[in-house]
Amino acid sequence: MKFTSLTAVAMPYEPVNVDTDQIIPARFLKFPRKDGYGKFLFHDLAEDPDFILNRERFREAKILVGNRNFGCGSSREGAAYALFDRGFRSVIAPSFGDIFYNNCLKNGIVPVRLSEGECTRLRKLLNDHPGTQLTVDLEKQLVAEPGGETHPFTVDGFHREMLLKGVDELGLTLTLMPQIEAFEKGYAAEAPWAVRGSEQML
């Protein structure tokens, strides 16, 4: 999924250690993706009409500014599906659960690491002025505030390229099959037990 630059309403989300069980409760993971996962986003919290996601000014939010260790816990990719299907294309936080971070990259959501101070500043801006738009520019690797203030970030070169060009990662790897096969051959000679199939063990 292609991503170059996005200017959109950003939603602040204060809690630390937001786990993927909060982002999408486990009971919804059995449903097919084609039915859409947006309605499951923060499902149990969102039953509270005052929950931030329900506020009018954040209805159109495409960027979420979170806090430390956002997306920790379970590997469920449903957390990324739910954010994407609800319209989110970028999550900004001081740190992320590692698996969630990767799941974002594979699903067209740009995870942006900014310092704790910058994230606090951005959340304050968004809380004080709900509906404020931020820009996440992957080309320049900058987050921009409407006032012109910018915050540089980095996404690894490989995934940045994939997102900027909209390259399909698996498609790319399939073109590298000769290298994979060559590696496998050398590896099999050294560690035959590793590449031998386990079918015969059953």
Place this chain on the structure above:
Amino acid sequence: MGSPRTLFEKIWDRHVVLRREGQCLLYVDRNIVHDGAFHAFANLARRGLKVRRPGQTFGTPDHYVPTVSRSPADAPTAEIRRMVETFADNVRAHGIPAFQLADDRQGIVHIVGPEQGITLPGFVLVCGDSHTSTHGALGALAFGIGQSENEHVLATQTLWQAPQKTMRISVEGKRQDHVSAKDLILAIIARIGAGGAVGHVVEYAGSAIRAMSVEERLTVCNMSIEAGARAGMVAPDDTTFSYLAGRPFAPKGAEWERALAYWKTLPSDPGARFEAEASLDASRLEPMVTWGTSPEHAAPISAAVPSGPPRAHEYMGLAPGTKLEGLKIDRVFIGSCTNSRIEDLRAAAAVVRGKKARVPAMVVPGSGLVKKQAEAEGLDAVFSAAGFEWRHAGCSMCVGMNGDLGRPQERIASTSNRNFEGRQGRGARTHLMSPAMAAAAAIAGCLTDIRK
């Protein structure tokens, strides 16, 4: 020989197929799939791709399986039943070796892998489940992946990964009686925080780790992810090798000897550098319980609830200052990939023997083989006589995807790994602890100090 390397670096370097812009294409030795992997299989089908190395893939259903029987028909809803059946269809269609529900060897992926010797030292092992960190106890680099990554591994036997940083957690000293591996890992998480090891692979080292059984090391590595580490590892040693010898999927004969020689080269070299270090004195640990909604909200049983995020206090119905000991509970769950091995069931049974549970309690063995072993030792009779339900293997009430759920406001003493809001059912309040502590809580009807 170049510069000294860590266990992690040795395994990582051995598996790099190629490098590209800060990412490595990593070769995967084993991919374990379960009944939650249907998104990956669906995406594979959409692209018209087959599983490239079915023999290096392994399957067993666990998340959605009923624990009351071995029949998918006993799933509480048609949708849950369909998950178990879809799994069976997928592994069959791709020729993936698998233990189906009726097989005695079926169980939780993280119990079955080590138990069968599918997990081996030096392997890169992945699974679409965050608790894949468990397998690192055998000296493998094992980590959880998402379903897009799973699809990528199924199709290519490789994965794009950024190199991780390393953290060594050294644990010295001898644990006191009734202080378990679970208490140790809860104390570590409380110390470094739920995000304390984000971006790092943790190697557990020190005399307290060396002295542990493989089962105990599995419990420690299992909860690495609760400190933010995608993987936890323990250097393979004689304890590891004796555990693996003769396991069904482990190498045999001359190949065993060859593998063993390789495995002995894996431990971190003296002088190898870790980007972060932490240490803990095992002799000072007490039995631990969690009081809040993050695994970092853990405290010794003798403590009172400290002051934490207001939302956590509200959800748990616990004000700061409340004594943990004596806190009434409504239900007990003994199971999960953290604590459902035979040693865990023995520890719980020893507490329960000859007594009666005051609250509903269930025991869910980690695999059919653990269940059989426990029955051969008469542990099932001990639990049943005390009023505990004796179930079949599965993830069960750790995550409730099969319908084994707690009720709103129910306070659950649980041997699982996550006390997140709603994890064991909407509104259910989870207190994490060791199997012996959970068993003692069932008998007392409240959180209690196993040492008394």
